[in-house]
Amino acid sequence: MINFELIKSISMASPTRIVLLVIDGLGGLPNPETGKTELETANTPNLDKLAAEGICGLIDPVSPGITPGSSPGHLALFGYDPVSFNIGRGVLEAIGIDYDLQLGDVAARGNFCTVDKVGLVTDRRAGRISTEKCTELCQLLGDVVIDGVKLFVRPVREHRFVIVFRGEGLASDVSDSDPQQTGVVPRLITALSPEEAKKMASIASQFVAQAKIALAEQHPANMVLLRGFSKRPQFPTMGEIYKLKPAAIASYPMYRGIAKLVGMEVLEAGITIEDEFTTLKKNYTNYDFFFIHIKGTDSAGEDGDFDRKVRVIEEIDNALSKLISIEPDVIVVTGDHSTPALLKGHSWHPVPILLYSKWCRPDRVGEFSESACLFGGLGRFPATQIMLLAMANALKLTKFGA
């Protein structure tokens, strides 16, 4: 088992550059009519060329059979064991709206919900109220102070919000109020460690009571549910582990947030795929590792839109010429998990990966696809090993042992 201490002892800074292109939800399932997945359907001359000249394989983000969320999926790609390195739900929501969490803050994910006259939850999402309405209700709940602790309530999207608690002596191990079902009353928020978390449980409970009163006249959003109380984790940074100077190019806040947690600098990404590659080109000499995140494939997969996912992949392939033209020493293309349009959601299926470098041992794979990658020289392996392979191919790892 390779740990960070070992990697630290053999990693070294060097002028070579690594680009990790993450096509969110890349892996798919075959369209029953054609027998081809989204990636296999797309016309991808650039990806196929990289696959033919490089080495391919399949990764398991967490483990065979496990469907990863975006956060474990990405942590694994950066070499962090996604089971030990955990980001709480509240923190994820906060970084997802670019909220500047401070050390010691406790964040929780909130839902506006609907309760009936006797207080039973009838809709956990309050009919998915508009983001405008959510913003208005967050302002109504206001930034308040309870027992000396500051509370910040911020809208996310539709019925979702974030609440951040800032003050002395706050522990995050308190239970959720969200019962995850309808027909019951919201749960009491209780301290899971009786002494340490007593204060946090009390303040969160007081907030819920205040919110109930403040929202009493609203409809359908007349109550709140909280879950995933958590603190910003302190992970060892990629700079410490790999001696890299890493940068993130991602147009969605959550991925920028995860990148920040592992010590990447976040660059202004722009909106389109083309924008992201322009950002890469502009900043290419200032960093030696680039994480580029493309969201459109996952969104299309989640919408069950097979054809749109195909089109996004083709758009990426087209923009790739820009990446290839700057000739990075190592290019890795993969995804954080599969999102087959057929399943309309993340899935457990392994994800195709290609690694292109001067020093890879090429295999016989001639195209970038799930079925071709199955016979690739990288074999099937845990995503947490990708960084080691990328570092090795960039000649940034010295020999282990004499």
Place this chain on the structure above:
Amino acid sequence: MINFELIKSISMASPTRIVLLVIDGLGGLPNPETGKTELETANTPNLDKLAAEGICGLIDPVSPGITPGSSPGHLALFGYDPVSFNIGRGVLEAIGIDYDLQLGDVAARGNFCTVDKVGLVTDRRAGRISTEKCTELCQLLGDVVIDGVKLFVRPVREHRFVIVFRGEGLASDVSDSDPQQTGVVPRLITALSPEEAKKMASIASQFVAQAKIALAEQHPANMVLLRGFSKRPQFPTMGEIYKLKPAAIASYPMYRGIAKLVGMEVLEAGITIEDEFTTLKKNYTNYDFFFIHIKGTDSAGEDGDFDRKVRVIEEIDNALSKLISIEPDVIVVTGDHSTPALLKGHSWHPVPILLYSKWCRPDRVGEFSESACLFGGLGRFPATQIMLLAMANALKLTKFGA
């Protein structure tokens, strides 16, 4: 994860015999002109026949992406997790010259180096002085006694030497004096555990001071640098773990030394590849496990000599008839790591392996090569599992659990 206790509980002595042939640095990278690696270029009818009748695969000595030194590479082949079972640099150098380290001895690797008038290191290798000069200087430094501790200074090759400290109460956790760079003074040797290592740090420091005086008039080797202070580790032996009576046939001292550390008996190997197989034949009835080490492939790879590596592989293949004719129950052929001539050094690429026995489940691989092994029945797996496979095929492991 299979541990030694489990293996001990199922291993049993039996009359079957295993031969593990280690072709050092076996794996390679394709010659850009032909697209074939060293092994793929070589004409190897015997290896191909064994591959065709046996089962093939690829091993990762330490982990994908990790380039192993010879010591972790070999420990993994013998089933010892190379991250937990560590051999210090000083000990490795000592066993590399067949120095008979006793338990409690502390060994360090020394370099003769050049310092300028104010003591800054200008060449960490003293212009790579000849081995003759090194021998002469080691005699000049002499076997001395400091504070009751005996010091033995022994030449290795060129600027390299070994120093062994023998006496009561010596701990090995002291810092290196070798600064690993030029333009600075050698570092002070300090105790890393203040109490236990105080004596060792003091004696090593006194030795360095004496050496400085003794070498003052020499040029370019006018100073010494020490590093890798370590004690001979006490590993569980292969006899204890596998109930084997193992023997080593290796013409290079370091590999004999590692073999001794895991409890093998070291046989007189001779010089040539042919000699090694003659030794095997002569001793065949006295042991039930043979580790045969061939160095030439690694040396050629490190020299960047693609053609010589091909020739050494062909020479091995030729000598193999001798091995095949004695019909061992299990033959395993692999390497401790890859040494592609293109990289002129050890590398992280997985290593081809073939296992031949009456009881293997043959695959469709018809030749022994990196690209063919990719499709072998053994798949890609950690080198630490080789011994289990060899033992199983020799019918030396009973059922686990009822």
